[in-house]
Amino acid sequence: MNHRLAFHDVAPHGHRYARASDLGSFEFTYKAEITSIYRLTDAENLYRIRIVNNEDRRHFSFRPGQFVMLELPGVGEAPFSISSSPSNREDIELCIRTVGNLTGVLGHAVRGTRVGIRGPFGTSFPMERMHGGNILLIAGGLGLAPLRAPIAHVQEHRSMFDHVDIIYGSKELSKLLFTFQYEMWKKDDIGLHIVLEKGDPAWSGPVGMITKVLEEIIGFRDVSFIRQTHAIVCGPPVMFKFVCAMLSERGIPMHKMFVSLERRMHCGMGKCCRCNVGSTYTCLKGPVFDYWSVMNLKEAI
Ligand SMILES: Cc1cc2nc3c(=O)[nH]c(=O)nc-3n(C[C@H](O)[C@H](O)[C@H](O)COP(=O)(O)OP(=O)(O)OC[C@H]3O[C@@H](n4cnc5c(N)ncnc54)[C@H](O)[C@@H]3O)c2cc1C
Numbered sequence: 001m002n003h004r005l006a007f008h009d010v011a012p013h014g015h016r017y018a019r020a021s022d023l024g025s026f027e028f029t030y031k032a033e034i035t036s037i038y039r040l041t042d043a044e045n046l047y048r049i050r051i052v053n054n055e056d057r058r059h060f061s062f063r064p065g066q067f068v069m070l071e072l073p074g075v076g077e078a079p080f081s082i083s084s085s086p087s088n089r090e091d092i093e094l095c096i097r098t099v100g101n102l103t104g105v106l107g108h109a110v111r112g113t114r115v116g117i118r119g120p121f122g123t124s125f126p127m128e129r130m131h132g133g134n135i136l137l138i139a140g141g142l143g144l145a146p147l148r149a150p151i152a153h154v155q156e157h158r159s160m161f162d163h164v165d166i167i168y169g170s171k172e173l174s175k176l177l178f179t180f181q182y183e184m185w186k187k188d189d190i191g192l193h194i195v196l197e198k199g200d201p202a203w204s205g206p207v208g209m210i211t212k213v214l215e216e217i218i219g220f221r222d223v224s225f226i227r228q229t230h231a232i233v234c235g236p237p238v239m240f241k242f243v244c245a246m247l248s249e250r251g252i253p254m255h256k257m258f259v260s261l262e263r264r265m266h267c268g269m270g271k272c273c274r275c276n277v278g279s280t281y282t283c284l285k286g287p288v289f290d291y292w293s294v295m296n297l298k299e300a301i
Pocket residue numbers: 067078079080081082083094095096097098099100101102103104142145146261262263264265287
């Protein structure tokens with residue numbers, strides 16, 4: 001039988017679906033549904049999403065740092081980093097901030113809402129290359145969302161890493177993401193260092209810029225520690241510019257620092273020319289780059 005005939009299986013909202021194995025995963029839209037919604041802050045929700053078809057679900061896998069295109073039927077499609085453990089083959093989680101049209105509608109979604117998922121797309125953090133050494137996981141604001149997958153990898157392979165520290169900067173106390181995870185991270189011997197830009201009567205931790213805390217954490221480390229260290233940095237470009245400069249100054253080589261560059265994306269597959277930095281399409285060559293490559297990309301930061 002010609003498999004392509006199966007493509008004419010038309011979904012209720014007018015999209016054509018096929019098996020990912022028949023079609024490049026770029027163009028394949030998995031039928032999925034929202035199985036739970038957890039309010040993280042006033043602006044961000046954590047959506048747990050399950051691919052409906054069992055075979056498709058088994059087929060789907062991703063690596064830390066990759067993203068999916070989430071489609072809301074009748075509204076549109078947008079890229080979101082996968083913010084859950086790659087070893088969870090049942091569901092994926094997306095931490096989504098309400099900023100505009102699609103995310104606004106999504107803010108009113110309920111359990112059982114049908115969505116489409118395309119992907120996974122993009123480059124990933126080379127976690128295996130970091131085995132045996134120390135890791136600094138550095139996030140600013142919503143940057144903690146893409147970091148949650150590499151953190152889950154670290155937790156599940158804790159003996160493969162030496163010192164692990166999360167350095168997380170947030171504007172204010174009420175904007176902290178994933179507060180329910182902090183104790184679990186600490187239990188797995190992961191150092192958690194949170195800094196707020198704006199003080200709060202209920203906050204006794206550090207206040208200021210993320211670089212201040214970073215300095216305290218790496219400032220006293222000797223050369224052999226630094227040589228064994230990789231860094232993953234996610235956040236607004238201005239943050240990783242300063243953070244990476246500081247890491248570099250301390251002796252961490254640029255090829256051992258990884259950043260996630262988020263550009264506006266539309267197709268996710270190198271066709272629409274929306275996401276380019278110079279001549280590089282971040283949907284294909286990114287979003288994860290080592291800092292050495294970013295330094296050589298014009299307009300990247
Ligand atoms: C690889 C990648 C991973 C991402 N991961 C996440 C994630 O984990 N969680 C999350 O909440 N968001 C993430 N984003 C951003 C997300 O895709 C946008 O917030 C989303 O497309 C907004 O859609 P909208 O229709 O609600 O907003 P629109 O109505 O299209 O726009 C509303 C406002 O948001 C701005 N905006 C839209 N898209 C982007 C963008 N890509 N970057 C910056 N500003 C934008 C617009 O300029 C406008 O001001 C990611 C983006 C990329 C490219």
